[in-house]
Amino acid sequence: MNATPTSTPSTPRIALITGGSRGLGRSAALHLAASGWDVVITYAERADAAQETVAAVAQAGRKAVALQLDTGKSGTFAAFADTFRATLAQEFGRERFDALFNNAGNGSNVPFMQTTEQEFDNLMNIHLKGVFFLTQALVPLLADGGRILNVSSGLARFCAPGKATYATMKGGIEVLSRYLASELGPRGIRVNTLAPGAIATDFGNGVVRDNPQVNAMVAANTALGRVGQPDDIGGAVAALLSSDMGWMTGERIEVSGGMHL
Numbered sequence: 113m114n115a116t117p118t119s120t121p122s123t124p125r126i127a128l129i130t131g132g133s134r135g136l137g138r139s140a141a142l143h144l145a146a147s148g149w150d151v152v153i154t155y156a157e158r159a160d161a162a163q164e165t166v167a168a169v170a171q172a173g174r175k176a177v178a179l180q181l182d183t184g185k186s187g188t189f190a191a192f193a194d195t196f197r198a199t200l201a202q203e204f205g206r207e208r209f210d211a212l213f214n215n216a217g218n219g220s221n222v223p224f225m226q227t228t229e230q231e232f233d234n235l236m237n238i239h240l241k242g243v244f245f246l247t248q249a250l251v252p253l254l255a256d257g258g259r260i261l262n263v264s265s266g267l268a269r270f271c272a273p274g275k276a277t278y279a280t281m282k283g284g285i286e287v288l289s290r291y292l293a294s295e296l297g298p299r300g301i302r303v304n305t306l307a308p309g310a311i312a313t314d315f316g317n318g319v320v321r322d323n324p325q326v327n328a329m330v331a332a333n334t335a336l337g338r339v340g341q342p343d344d345i346g347g348a349v350a351a352l353l354s355s356d357m358g359w360m361t362g363e364r365i366e367v368s369g370g371m372h373l
Contacts, residue, residue, distance in 0.1 A: 141169055
């Protein structure tokens with residue numbers, strides 16, 4: 113079937129961004145707003161940061177709403193889907209949304225032999241199990257012809273010390289995205305994976321942003337000669353979710369400036 117989005121050019125598209133209060137999620141929200149999207153962002157704890165993102169989207173002339181969600185607690189997803197459904201109706205006058213950006217996550221820097229089961233489970237619950245079951249809960253609300261963008265990492269392609277567990281989860285996300293693309297294709301929903309490289313945010317305690325030695329090491333191993341900035345990823349998100357990329361699905365797109373080529 114040739115499914116098309118339920119929204120029309122006169123109806124703003126709506127994106128749900130997990131982890132949208134700061135970093136890559138915030139940048140994605142602002143780039144999407146600049147492209148005419150309204151957004152719903154989630155935050156785990158920092159309601160103040162989430163409201164700053166909402167205000168920045170409003171300054172860009174679009175509408176944003178922030179909802180609390182811990183993406184590592186899959187038992188809360190059904191209730192969140194109900195809250196999101198009510199938000200769509202009350203705040204946007206819509207029954208469906210147009211794009212899901214599974215962005216929320218945390219970092220880890222533990223060697224394989226020192227990784228505990230608790231550490232493994234924490235990363236799995238947020239980066240793999242959480243994405244799997246949150247997407248499952250939200251797909252009924254996603255418009256035909258919609259789109260899903262999942263976040264992986266350059267670390268699923270190249271190796272770095274202490275990243276075995278984190279990268280394992282991201283490898284799982286890349287496989288999941290291909291299966292989602294296949295199974296949701298009959299509804300016209302396209303699913304892709306965005307794999308950032310090292311980005312100067314507060315992720316991982318801000319090591320890429322704040323440590324000059326790490327910053328220099330990343331730049332030296334990147335074809336474009338610098339570390340990535342949040343806007344490098346936010347712009348890529350807006351591009352990948354645009355209708356211009358409507359014939360691409362099931363793909364892994366690395367946005368790393370050419371790390372470790």
